[in-house]
Amino acid sequence: MSPQAGTRAGEKPAPLRGTAITARVGLALGVAVAVCFVTGLISHFIQHPQPWFFWPTRPVWLYRLTQGLHVISGIAAIPLIVVKLWSVWPKLFERPVIGGFVRQLERASILVLVGAMLFQLSTGIMNIAQWYAFEFFFTTSHYAMAYVAAGAVQVHIAVKLPVIRRALGEPLEQPSGELPGVPGLSRGLTRRTVLRGTWLAVAVATVATAGQTVPLLRKVSVLAPRTGQGPQGVPVNSSAIAAGVLRTARSPQYRLTVTDGAVSRAFTLEDLQAMPQVTHRLPIACVEGWSVDAEWTGAVLADLLATVGASPDSDVRMISLEPPGPYSRTTLPARHVRDSQTLIALRLNGEALDLDHGYPCRLIAPTRPGVLQTKWLSRIEVVP
């Protein structure tokens, strides 16, 4: 320590930790959690449609936005929770250790809160890096735990509301340990610095990862699980090898069958190429938070359905060559079926679809999660 450093005689620095910081960082964390929860629910209900759930087809980048926000706000929550837990950590060792029933109840509720939050953040960040070290199914447990976390946050806010109100109403810095009237003059590290540092850390975390969905940040997002590159300039989530379609997708016997009740037609790849071809710029946006824009060329789905006389007002089932699994068949809602930008794509960025992107043909529709843009299509069925 340099001779001039340290506090002046008689001064005792006010503690850095305190509700002034907890409440402010907590507020930001609350916003991040709310964004995560809402965007997560949106993604869930697109994948598990409910009659009351409405998901528009415009703007075409809507899912790219919501799911990008889901992962960005989740990552932003990491520095926020680090600082928030730092600000209250000594409370863990407060006495009495046991205390009364109310105290035990409060401690238990905080255990649930912290446990659920850390569960969500740790599994989420591992999932986007496709690191499945946990031996439970990610989607269902992340979904269920989201309600536990959201509920625990609400209970926590309800319990702490008077403390939060008081803390937010008071000035950030404590007067003790400072020269009168000159805030922050006397110490190296102040609460204001901690708070600014927290926002800085949030910015650093965002810049280091958001490039997988924000093209502008692509070069500087050194910790993003994806660069946004891949075959034909588009990343892949499930490869043709993993899907087990190497042989069937390249087979000369390949046919795309389109059926509506008793009416059925089989298309070869040449038949599909002979149909009027349309090109649209649509994003592919993965549940894992990465997304890129690309040019897709192919037949309009509604045109294809018209060849079997199907009405464009029904849901349509998309069935992949992929052996049965959670995403080998998906249902496209009627709103997306009749959309003029919904394509059965044969080409991507000017080239024939790469095998990993769904050769011979795949679905690409606006505002849909990538996992529902079924690849290696073998059958399109109108749902009665």
Place this chain on the structure above:
Amino acid sequence: MTRIVLAALGVVVGGYGAVLLWDNPPVILVRIVVWALVAVVVHDLVFAPVCAALGWSSRRLVPVRWQAPVALAALCSVVLALLAIPVYGKPGLRPDNLSVLDRDYVRGLWWSLAVVWLCVPAYMGGKALKDVAFKRSRQPLPVGQDEVVERERACDIEPQPPTV
């Protein structure tokens, strides 16, 4: 009233999550709960004490003037390190898909840490230049003065306070 409604809503929402979790077979449920509890224990009894110890010792080793930028750089480093955990050694890499984990994360982490820590002397240098300019001028600074004063530390006190 607001608090009661909020708490009741929280119990319902959280309860729904518990019901959803309960759908899992017992062995899976145990794994989920253990994961959450281990995360809490690792934070409270490993991560937090290590951070506290580092903070405690650096408050004694680092000159007061340097403490704020060093603390900020340390916080950013901790966050970068946490974000690097799932990508650094590429544990999720699969040979059939080269579009995942397609960066050099070792280089990425160390370069970003270097940038963060280079900001510390850069900030201190900038501050020193500002202080020199301030002392030379010896005149009241009309705009941004508060900010300059705010950044000053105990050791910055001049023989005479600036006239206002």
